[in-house]
Amino acid sequence: QDQKYTIGISNTVQGNGWREEMICAMKAQALDSGMVDSLNIAHRNTDAAGQLEDIRNLIQAGVDAIVVNPSSADAVNAAIKEATDAGIVVVAVDQAVTEPSAYNISNNQEEYAYLGAKWLFEQMGGEGSVVYMRGAAGAGADNDRDAGFKRALAEYPNVSVAQEVFTGWQQDQGKQQMLDILASGVPFDGVWTSGIDNVIVDAFTESEAPLVPIVGADNAGFVGQLQSVEGLQGAAVTNPGSIGGAGVTLALQILQGQKPAEQTVLVTPEIWDNVSDEGKAKLQGAQNPNLDPEWPVSVSIPDWTTYTTDEVIACKGPGE
Amino acid sequence: MSMAADQPSPAARIGRFLRDNPVVTLLILLALLVLLLQVLRPGIVNERWIGNTVKFAIPLAMLAACQTLTMLTGGIDLSASVVATIAAFVVATQEPQVGTGLAIVLSLLPAVLIGLVNGFGVGICRVHPLIMTLGTGLIGTGCLQVYQRGVIATGSVVPASLEWLGTGRTWGMPNALVLFVPFAVILLLAQRRTGFGRLLYAIGANENAARLSGVRAWQVYFGLYVLSALIAGVAGLLYVGLIKAPSLSLAEPLLLPSVAAAVIGGTSIFGGRGSYSGTIVGALILTVLNTLLTLLQMPEGARRIIFGGIILAVTALYARLTDQG
Amino acid sequence: MMRGLSRNGWVLGLVGLLILLLIVTKLIQPSFGASGLESVTRAALPFAFATAATAVVVIAGGIDLSVAAMMAVVGVTAAVLMEGAGVTQTWLVVLAVLALGAAMGALNGALVVATRLPDIVVTLAMSFVWEGVALLILKAPGGAATPWLREVILGPIAPGPVVSLIPKSLVVLAVLLMLVWLPLRRSRLGLSIYAIGSDATAAFRSGVSIGATRVAAYAIAGVLVAMGGLSVTLSTGIGEPIPGPYLLAAVAAVVLGGVVLGGGRGGLLGPIVAVFILRIVRLDLTLLSVDPNVTTIVEGTIMAVVVMLGGILAVRGRRA
Amino acid sequence: MTTEEGSTSISMTDAAADAPILDAQGVSKRFGAVVALRDASLRVRRGEVVALMGANGAGKSTLVKILTGALRRDGGTLRIRGRDQSFGSPGAARRGGLVPVYQEPSLIPDLDLDENLRLGGTPREPFHHWVRELGIPDPPMDDPIRHLPLATLRILDLARALASEPDVLLLDEMTAALPTDLVERVLKVVREQADAGRSVIYISHRFAEISQLCDRATVLRDGATVGDLPIEPGVEEKIVTLMLGAALSPAQARAREATGPATTGTPRLRVRGLAAGTKLADVSFDLHKGEVLGVVALEGQGQDELFDALAGFRRPGGGTIEIDGQPQSFRHPADAIAAGLTLVPGDRAEALLSSRSVRENIAVPYVARPRHWGPIAMRREGAQVAQAIERLQIDTRAQGEVRRLSGGNQQKVTIARWIAGGVQTLLLFDPTRGIDVRTKRQIYALVRDLAAQGASVLFYTSELGEIQAACDRVVVIFNGRVVDVLDAQDADEPMLMRAAYGLTAREVRA
Ligand SMILES: Nc1ncnc2c1ncn2[C@@H]1O[C@H](COP(=O)(O)OP(=O)(O)OP(=O)(O)O)[C@@H](O)[C@H]1O
Numbered sequence A: 001q002d003q004k005y006t007i008g009i010s011n012t013v014q015g016n017g018w019r020e021e022m023i024c025a026m027k028a029q030a031l032d033s034g035m036v037d038s039l040n041i042a043h044r045n046t047d048a049a050g051q052l053e054d055i056r057n058l059i060q061a062g063v064d065a066i067v068v069n070p071s072s073a074d075a076v077n078a079a080i081k082e083a084t085d086a087g088i089v090v091v092a093v094d095q096a097v098t099e100p101s102a103y104n105i106s107n108n109q110e111e112y113a114y115l116g117a118k119w120l121f122e123q124m125g126g127e128g129s130v131v132y133m134r135g136a137a138g139a140g141a142d143n144d145r146d147a148g149f150k151r152a153l154a155e156y157p158n159v160s161v162a163q164e165v166f167t168g169w170q171q172d173q174g175k176q177q178m179l180d181i182l183a184s185g186v187p188f189d190g191v192w193t194s195g196i197d198n199v200i201v202d203a204f205t206e207s208e209a210p211l212v213p214i215v216g217a218d219n220a221g222f223v224g225q226l227q228s229v230e231g232l233q234g235a236a237v238t239n240p241g242s243i244g245g246a247g248v249t250l251a252l253q254i255l256q257g258q259k260p261a262e263q264t265v266l267v268t269p270e271i272w273d274n275v276s277d278e279g280k281a282k283l284q285g286a287q288n289p290n291l292d293p294e295w296p297v298s299v300s301i302p303d304w305t306t307y308t309t310d311e312v313i314a315c316k317g318p319g320e
Numbered sequence B: 001m002s003m004a005a006d007q008p009s010p011a012a013r014i015g016r017f018l019r020d021n022p023v024v025t026l027l028i029l030l031a032l033l034v035l036l037l038q039v040l041r042p043g044i045v046n047e048r049w050i051g052n053t054v055k056f057a058i059p060l061a062m063l064a065a066c067q068t069l070t071m072l073t074g075g076i077d078l079s080a081s082v083v084a085t086i087a088a089f090v091v092a093t094q095e096p097q098v099g100t101g102l103a104i105v106l107s108l109l110p111a112v113l114i115g116l117v118n119g120f121g122v123g124i125c126r127v128h129p130l131i132m133t134l135g136t137g138l139i140g141t142g143c144l145q146v147y148q149r150g151v152i153a154t155g156s157v158v159p160a161s162l163e164w165l166g167t168g169r170t171w172g173m174p175n176a177l178v179l180f181v182p183f184a185v186i187l188l189l190a191q192r193r194t195g196f197g198r199l200l201y202a203i204g205a206n207e208n209a210a211r212l213s214g215v216r217a218w219q220v221y222f223g224l225y226v227l228s229a230l231i232a233g234v235a236g237l238l239y240v241g242l243i244k245a246p247s248l249s250l251a252e253p254l255l256l257p258s259v260a261a262a263v264i265g266g267t268s269i270f271g272g273r274g275s276y277s278g279t280i281v282g283a284l285i286l287t288v289l290n291t292l293l294t295l296l297q298m299p300e301g302a303r304r305i306i307f308g309g310i311i312l313a314v315t316a317l318y319a320r321l322t323d324q325g
Numbered sequence C: 001m002m003r004g005l006s007r008n009g010w011v012l013g014l015v016g017l018l019i020l021l022l023i024v025t026k027l028i029q030p031s032f033g034a035s036g037l038e039s040v041t042r043a044a045l046p047f048a049f050a051t052a053a054t055a056v057v058v059i060a061g062g063i064d065l066s067v068a069a070m071m072a073v074v075g076v077t078a079a080v081l082m083e084g085a086g087v088t089q090t091w092l093v094v095l096a097v098l099a100l101g102a103a104m105g106a107l108n109g110a111l112v113v114a115t116r117l118p119d120i121v122v123t124l125a126m127s128f129v130w131e132g133v134a135l136l137i138l139k140a141p142g143g144a145a146t147p148w149l150r151e152v153i154l155g156p157i158a159p160g161p162v163v164s165l166i167p168k169s170l171v172v173l174a175v176l177l178m179l180v181w182l183p184l185r186r187s188r189l190g191l192s193i194y195a196i197g198s199d200a201t202a203a204f205r206s207g208v209s210i211g212a213t214r215v216a217a218y219a220i221a222g223v224l225v226a227m228g229g230l231s232v233t234l235s236t237g238i239g240e241p242i243p244g245p246y247l248l249a250a251v252a253a254v255v256l257g258g259v260v261l262g263g264g265r266g267g268l269l270g271p272i273v274a275v276f277i278l279r280i281v282r283l284d285l286t287l288l289s290v291d292p293n294v295t296t297i298v299e300g301t302i303m304a305v306v307v308m309l310g311g312i313l314a315v316r317g318r319r320a
Numbered sequence D: 001m002t003t004e005e006g007s008t009s010i011s012m013t014d015a016a017a018d019a020p021i022l023d024a025q026g027v028s029k030r031f032g033a034v035v036a037l038r039d040a041s042l043r044v045r046r047g048e049v050v051a052l053m054g055a056n057g058a059g060k061s062t063l064v065k066i067l068t069g070a071l072r073r074d075g076g077t078l079r080i081r082g083r084d085q086s087f088g089s090p091g092a093a094r095r096g097g098l099v100p101v102y103q104e105p106s107l108i109p110d111l112d113l114d115e116n117l118r119l120g121g122t123p124r125e126p127f128h129h130w131v132r133e134l135g136i137p138d139p140p141m142d143d144p145i146r147h148l149p150l151a152t153l154r155i156l157d158l159a160r161a162l163a164s165e166p167d168v169l170l171l172d173e174m175t176a177a178l179p180t181d182l183v184e185r186v187l188k189v190v191r192e193q194a195d196a197g198r199s200v201i202y203i204s205h206r207f208a209e210i211s212q213l214c215d216r217a218t219v220l221r222d223g224a225t226v227g228d229l230p231i232e233p234g235v236e237e238k239i240v241t242l243m244l245g246a247a248l249s250p251a252q253a254r255a256r257e258a259t260g261p262a263t264t265g266t267p268r269l270r271v272r273g274l275a276a277g278t279k280l281a282d283v284s285f286d287l288h289k290g291e292v293l294g295v296v297a298l299e300g301q302g303q304d305e306l307f308d309a310l311a312g313f314r315r316p317g318g319g320t321i322e323i324d325g326q327p328q329s330f331r332h333p334a335d336a337i338a339a340g341l342t343l344v345p346g347d348r349a350e351a352l353l354s355s356r357s358v359r360e361n362i363a364v365p366y367v368a369r370p371r372h373w374g375p376i377a378m379r380r381e382g383a384q385v386a387q388a389i390e391r392l393q394i395d396t397r398a399q400g401e402v403r404r405l406s407g408g409n410q411q412k413v414t415i416a417r418w419i420a421g422g423v424q425t426l427l428l429f430d431p432t433r434g435i436d437v438r439t440k441r442q443i444y445a446l447v448r449d450l451a452a453q454g455a456s457v458l459f460y461t462s463e464l465g466e467i468q469a470a471c472d473r474v475v476v477i478f479n480g481r482v483v484d485v486l487d488a489q490d491a492d493e494p495m496l497m498r499a500a501y502g503l504t505a506r507e508v509r510a
């Protein structure tokens, strides 16, 4: 194992806690593997065209593998193809790409939404109306989740959507939208969120509105609220930002000749509610007050990441 | 010769009254929007709704103060949202280490620095404020991200006092008013009744004439951009108390609305005209407009079209009503 | 001759800087060659068109803050109409979106003239409108660009020893810009655009119709914007309704390129060279695997410092 | 190469030549509160050169702009070749045969000459012919216009106008910025135009040019045509009388005590060998405490540079400025103000915060320095401002924004600003330009009053009658130098006029 590799990373959302954890997991895993010389990170807010540029720049830099969180399933295929043609291993994390020469490792986004929505509708007794708080209009992951949400909705004919809004995955926007909805007096019986969750709970408590069941992600802040906020019924669906570390592991395995059987590896999300005992136990175990409230608590993925929690929080890559 | 002879008709009288009291026009527009909301959602306009609207309008109005002040001189401050975000992020990450008081001081230092650089670029190098503040905004964002790397392990805590300010209520009204009312009063007084405030208008109205009167414009620009950055920093502190989640792009979504609030409020982008009272109403109009669009069941695209259309219509109407001289 | 030199001094300096950067790139990455040039050019395409559009409006004494949003409208329109389109239909779509760009630009310009509001206010409001239009056409990334048309901007111009160095995208960019710019620059309309930006009163006295010229300038910018939107869709293969990061980048490149905000001065070459400089700086920083955040700082510093230098020179010039 | 139009046009019948080609009657125009034209009439026949005369602000340029479609008139009629006509734009006027050279250069500053010619559709051959005729054989074609000197710009403007072969050529102070040799060429070319049957409307403040070139003179005063006389020997006096009007005959004007101030001891302001820019060559004078010193000069003799240098607006190229015996060096107007020198510029637009209130306009110098940036003592300021308003009798019914005030009241605001804080040395540059007779009187009285209280005033005026109305002494500047210093009592208008034209003064001095 003395061969050292250079790995390139491309990500197009900056300043979002989930994505920051993803980058730190990539760094920590690369350092921990001992097989990575240097990481070459293109991490900024941009569109698909900007990501095409970043991937091509990484190709120019002569990296051995590229781990990418794609801004869209199809739009960056051209550059990925150029990379794999040049012998570079490409792994997409968090969301899949359709280019057949690339490997995908991601949370099952459709399943993510389905699990949470199903729990919510069940909790509501199979009837009533929900506030459906989506991610960014037009983003890839948002579409997949929409499919999952709609699948669950079809199974519960007595559940309807009271309000559908796009939070843009932005805390302030989501919070103001919820406050507006509460103030408008529109009746609803549950809230499904695409990961903008803790501010939604805040909106309820701050306006002293009666709580309804709320579904969010396993972000540290929300996980804490599920255990501490009086009268809150809710569930966190896991969506590990540490999938970035898994992507690095997969890339290194492929570089070493251990190709997986399938091009696509899906991590199945879990759901932790604060109603069942099993769920409560999971929440208890997952809680980590040291984490930024926006960071998912699942800082590692068994079998895929090897770093410690302290290492991912330290966020140091090879050579730093 | 004499103007006293002509008796203006009642319509002309009203026209003149509106022209001399532009805020009244804006308040009427605001009332119409609220009325529309109440018709569409009967019962929505209650104490709680008003409290929430005010709560969200306040940080916007504060960032819009930066735009109002800089626009009085014919400038703009596009770094305001970055400065606010930096202050918010720094205060939350320093709080666990140095305590609230010092954290707040530390969080405002980058603001002062960025303000000084803006003042230098605009006042001494005569760079267009749009470009200058865009550049410092980019630099600030980059530095914030580098800083974030450094503190990622230490975690963040929003100071309790800021939470009280941002989210608390007393007698149904948001506590943020405790900060905002004095702020607005001071700013309104400062615009008209301090030498510095007068000079902002003077420079915007006719920089050459101000020079002729002995004003060294660069001094004013330095003061202005530092002041603007400080206000932005304080707005960021308030905003993080409201959202309770410091992120690296916290106040970014407020930037364009802050410009829009100032423009709707009647501040001339060419300088020399405008008042903070108009901006406050502008911020309220935008916040109510947002609520209105959130509650209307329509595609996101249509919402944005209506948002842009209303901004354009209000600004054009307002310009017509108040600028017929 | 000396005067001609000083008139183009800024642009010559930029060209020198560009050459220097190319040499530096070659030093950092000895393998940098045809494919590297190609990826830089392809990345530059949307920026270049957005910059050209902004330049035309700024030269006319205005500014257009809705450039990126209009590009999104064109991008999604093209992607929707091209999905499964044949040869004739594809060309018709190209013509249609160019016309669409012209129409959107003309509407912007007409509103500026009719409302007599500052350009910046009108185009800021219109940026929300165009964003909304794009989202109405496509809620999520989708549609498809005609594959063979994508080939037009892919790869080297022809196989062979020398010509293979020249990327097709560079040729496309140069040809399209020259097709719009050269005739314009020589026409009376082009002169009128400079004239209204330089001194509207003198222009009026020279027989220029100010309102019509302003509308025309915005419309021409709209055509360039359409080319930019088309180039995004062709390079990603799909249409994205959320505007990319082109607006502020274009304003920055225009100012860096020697076009004076306020109007009347500058050309297209400088801004386009500035676009390439900014792209290559990014490439070099990726090649050096510099911390991505430092890249943002470097870009901001280049903008602020270069323009401050320009400002100081201009103040000196005014004094002299 | 010479064009042949002369020989073709000369064959025109006398009858046709007699009918006016241009006939404007009763033209009026106001800008907000300012009445620029009340009742202006002008008639021009073929082959005729008509001088349009009038004091500064009489409305000459406004009339030219209205005739050529650059401004829309409020009232009056315009007939071209006997038909009612209105031009919507200068382009339309050019197509109709009326071509102006405006008072301000009208080439696009950021385009080069070549592009400017293309923009205006100017034919090349004739243009180059005229440039050669006018003495600029080789104009730089690919240099931005803003790099060219003013004199060249004026010539290029003229050549451009001539190249479009106008039936009526309108020249607004064409020669004001030209050196003598170029003036000669312009006069020659214009004369040839007339000889070729074309008509010319010629505006100039220089009588020598008028009598050499023109057939007739139409005189404007305060926006109305007050006379139309053939040019013949001795007509200058009549024109001057018409231009100035009866309102300010010397006898009436000398309403003040003839007791001048002491002109001994250290002067308040001592200027020696001052030079600035290309026009101000070498000016020396003393201004004493309690004195009003008049400055008389034709357009462009260096008086702008003199006032700018004294006010700290531009750095002198040479010479010294002393205040109360202390040498001064001003880098910024603030320095001059600190030394007690305050300027009221000729163009009030330069000095006014037009979108601000009367009060803010008057009080602005007070808040200029950072130590006055804090809270304003509103009461005291109010009293101070009220006192200044009272003293200048400013009509403040339109308080809100000064741009709504009448021109005269606006002018008073620019002066009141310096009265409010107590004035030491006031530099007044043509303070009565474009304001009514009553207001003028008030300003003279004010100036005398200030002097009586110990202030010093440097008073440039383009209306010669004002010298005796307001001043103790007068310096006459010609070609950037002082050519004469007179006691105001001795300086009647004809005398000043001749001195200003560089005529008698030199004889007297020689
Ligand atoms: N655009 C304008 N807005 C307001 N007032 C104006 C404008 N143009 C001219 N005036 C005013 O109209 C009057 C006539 O001006 P005009 O330029 O016609 O005078 P003139 O006879 O050409 O004077 P000069 O000899 O100084 O050139 C002046 O009082 C001037 O201040």
Ligand SMILES: Nc1ncnc2c1ncn2[C@@H]1O[C@H](COP(=O)(O)OP(=O)(O)OP(=O)(O)O)[C@@H](O)[C@H]1O
Residues within 6 Å of the ligand: D362, D363, D366, D376, D377, D380, D381, D384, D385, D420, D421, D422
């Ligand atoms: N807002 C104002 N506008 C105009 N004049 C004012 C204003 N406020 C004060 N003044 C007057 O201006 C003059 C200077 O004011 P100040 O009280 O600062 O005197 P000072 O300190 O002796 O003078 P300086 O500051 O010039 O050394 C006084 O006559 C004062 O009454």
Ligand SMILES: O[C@@H]1[C@@H](O)[C@H](O)OC[C@H]1O
Residues within 6 Å of the ligand: A013, A016, A018, A019, A094, A141, A169, A194, A195, A217, A239
């Ligand atoms: O949950 C989201 C993640 O899956 C997306 O891709 O990036 C932003 C996150 O909030």
Ligand SMILES: [Mg+2]
Residues within 6 Å of the ligand: D060, D061, D062, D103, D172
């Ligand atoms: Mg004139």
Ligand SMILES: [Mg+2]
Residues within 6 Å of the ligand: none
């Ligand atoms: Mg004092």
